[in-house]
Amino acid sequence: MWVMPEHRSVVVGVDGSPNSMAALRRAAREALERRARLDVVRVLEADGGAAPRPLRTAREWLRLRRLVAGAVPRAQHLNTRLRVVRGAPGRALAEAAEHAELLVVGARLHSEHGNPLGGDTVPVVRELARCPIVICADHRTASEAP
Numbered sequence: 485m486w487v488m489p490e491h492r493s494v495v496v497g498v499d500g501s502p503n504s505m506a507a508l509r510r511a512a513r514e515a516l517e518r519r520a521r522l523d524v525v526r527v528l529e530a531d532g533g534a535a536p537r538p539l540r541t542a543r544e545w546l547r548l549r550r551l552v553a554g555a556v557p558r559a560q561h562l563n564t565r566l567r568v569v570r571g572a573p574g575r576a577l578a579e580a581a582e583h584a585e586l587l588v589v590g591a592r593l594h595s596e597h598g599n600p601l602g603g604d605t606v607p608v609v610r611e612l613a614r615c616p617i618v619i620c621a622d623h624r625t626a627s628e629a630p
Contacts, residue, residue, distance in 0.1 A: 492520035495581040496588040502622035503590030505555055510620050511588040512556045521563045524552055527576040544568045574608025581615050588618045
């Protein structure tokens with residue numbers, strides 16, 4: 485029987501947006517191909533420096549569980565770990581992927597901040613991550629979206 489080493493993982497940041505769901509689907513495929521654990525991370529930005537309330541953290545974990553169940557077919561039999569962490573998204577995802585084989589993130593194609601990759605997360609992840617990064621966008625049309 486094949487046993488997956490604990491240190492092999494693919495990390496993906498998920499917030500429920502179409503692009504993060506595209507990243508989740510890609511990360512699941514990558515984890516299967518690599519025979520690695522899929523680490524699904526939801527980053528909560530702290531409100532005024534205060535720690536998130538335990539109830540909010542629990543709700544986000546349950547939401548994350550539903551998102552993964554809807555995006556990753558059960559037939560894939562992935563070893564999956566769900567995590568809710570606190571902090572700035574780019575830094576928190578880079579830290580979550582410190583020992584990962586791959587980090588997968590979603591990005592808008594256009595940003596109101598003038599960043600062609602969208603938002604502030606991708607540039608920070610690109611600067612801080614120690615592993616390879618895959619940046620995904622949901623390219624389906626509105627009629628194709630679930």
